[in-house]
Amino acid sequence: MTLTQGQPANTLRKLRSTLATLYHGQSRTALRFQFAVLLIDLAIIAFFIIAPVWRERPGFLWLDYAVATLLAADVTARALAASDIVKWLRQLTTLVDILILVTLLAPTLFANIGFLRVLRLWTLSRSGFLWRPLRKRGLQQWEDTGRAVVNLVTFIFAITGFVYLFFVGQWKGLAGYVDALYFTISSMTTTGYGDITLPGTGGKLASVVVMLLGISLLIRLAQALFRPAKVFHPCSHCGLKRHDPDAVHCKACGNLLNIPDEGHGR
Incomplete structure (x- = not known):
């Protein structure tokens, strides 16, 4: 009897170990x-980007629920793979994924926040799945640049979805998704052609937010691209991961480093 009662717990323990x-x-x-x-996630993100345009097509709702099923399975599996489920549930990335799942399960009720689904790209970036191939090939120095690109792309399509949802069809200058994307890019770069503008006080405030956040993300990307090259070599004492290629001591704690020379392999 005791063995029978313990079987479900053992099965769950084995499942969590396998998933971890x-x-x-x-x-x-x-x-x-x-x-x-990762491939499935990227396909889901592509669906989120084009979803505003496909929303009125036949069968869209079934596709929406299919994506919800995949995301629910992934979220459940990640929860079981976590060593501390409560701590995992408190993470911002987890809360964002749950919010995205809710918008998929009730697309009509939460239609006004559907543009936030593209934040799945940001949570994927934070999970580390995108960067493991780089780390495996010794290309960790490109991770910061990749993160800057992901943040910028996420911002662009989140704002494009917002503009498309709330302003397209309500103003003569905005006729479709491409117009919303065009407005987002021209605003965040502060180009300001003036051929497409958002109406009213709300539109002006939205434009200000796009310009301020957009230029900040562009500057962050430029810094990641053009700052002096660093090598990935965690300090054994303080854990600082990036150092100058010719560094002898860690600039944070002074610990002696032994950075492998690229000419002699790693």
Whole structure:
């Protein structure tokens, strides 16, 4: 009787262990699984980007629920793979994913915040799935640039979805998704051609937000692209990960470093 009662707990424990290995492991099987999950995630994000245009097409609702099923399975699996589920639930990325899942399960009720679904790209970036291939190939120095690009792309399509949802069709200058994208890009770069503007006080405030946040993200991307090159070599004492290629001591704690020379391999 005791053995029978313990079987569900043992099964759950084995399932959590298997999922933790698949999501966080470095074996060939785990890396293949992570790559497959990454491809599915990128396909879902592509769906989120084009969803505003496809919303009125036949069968869209079924596709929406299919994506919700995939996302629900992924969120559940990540929860089981977490060593501390309560701590995992408190993370901002987890809360964002749950919010995205809610908008998928009730697309009509939460139509006004559907543009936030593209934030899935940001949560994917924060999970580390996007950067593991770079780390595996010794290209960690491109991770900061990649994160800056992801933040910028996420911002562009989130704002484009917002503008498309709330302003297209209500103003003669905005006729479709491309117009919303065009307005977002021209505003965030402060080009300001003036051929497309958002009406009213709300439109002006939205434009100000786009300009301020957009130029900040562009500057962040420029810094990531043009700042002096650093090598990825965690300090054994304080954990600082990036140092100058010719650094002898860690600039944070002074610990002696032993950075491998690229000419002699790593």
